[in-house]
Amino acid sequence: MTSKYDALAAYLSKIPGDSIQMTFDEIESVVGELPQTARTYRAWWSNNVNFTHARNGWLAAGWKTARVGMDGRRLTFIRVSDPGVPTNPGIAPATRSPRFSTTSQDPWQEIADQAGGYDNLVEILRAVKRYVDGEIVETELGRVIRKYWGKGA
Secondary structure, X not given: OOOOOHHHHHHHHOOOOOEXXXXXXXXXXXXXXXXXXXXHOHHHHOXXXXXXXXXXXXXXXXXXXXXXXOOOOEEEEEEOOOOOOOOOOOOOOOOOOOOOOOOOOOHHHHHHHHHOOHHHHHHHHHHHHHHHOOOOOHHHHHHHHHHHOOOOO
């Protein structure tokens, strides 16, 4: 059985480069009319393989969605370096930022301490990534932050 989102996969497969910005209208010119939920809910654009439109559309072509702008009705598709394998940018331990105290303490340790430990910080960062990727909405991000920030490890 074919999906109308197969057309989006075919379209994205022909795109050179690692990213492309598209408006919802431009996407509709490829697949036909989008459902109202695509115009209403950011989560519709998440990179969830359980969503047929994502699985048959951008994910099938080796792309993921990012920077979904519901107000501007636009988003960015980013080519996935290894389709099917979740990306995890991690935190470079040698990274330093002048915005933190100039004490000898590692700035990442300082942040982890404020978060209640590295495990809490990791959970918060995972939620931020899911939010940026369009998998969760602001209210869910806030719930995760409130759950983990400042709670003892």
